[in-house]
Amino acid sequence: MKCQHCDETFSDSVIPYHEERCEQNPANFPVEREEEKDIDKKIEDMTIPELKVVAEKNNIDIGGLAKKDEILAAILAAKPNGD
Numbered sequence: 001m002k003c004q005h006c007d008e009t010f011s012d013s014v015i016p017y018h019e020e021r022c023e024q025n026p027a028n029f030p031v032e033r034e035e036e037k038d039i040d041k042k043i044e045d046m047t048i049p050e051l052k053v054v055a056e057k058n059n060i061d062i063g064g065l066a067k068k069d070e071i072l073a074a075i076l077a078a079k080p081n082g083d
């Protein structure tokens with residue numbers, strides 16, 4: 001699909017997100033990479049490897065945790081604004 005603002009082509013999953021931002025600031029909005037879009041997904045929907053990446057980036061110690069529920073709880077406890 002093509003963005004109606006900047007004429008760049010994006011996949012269907014990215015285009016609504018992109019267009020919303022592009023409309024507000026087309027000149028300053030760079031092409032969104034799919035990997036970055038993934039980082040924005042809800043923490044509850046993440047897999048264990050993804051949760052571990054989030055924990056690592058936020059310096060959250062999940063060393064002894066193996067279950068998704070436990071890792072998720074640790075991240076949420078450490079990130080008050082975790083969306």
Ligand SMILES: [Zn+2]
Pocket residue numbers: 003004005006007008018019022023
């Ligand atoms: Zn655009």
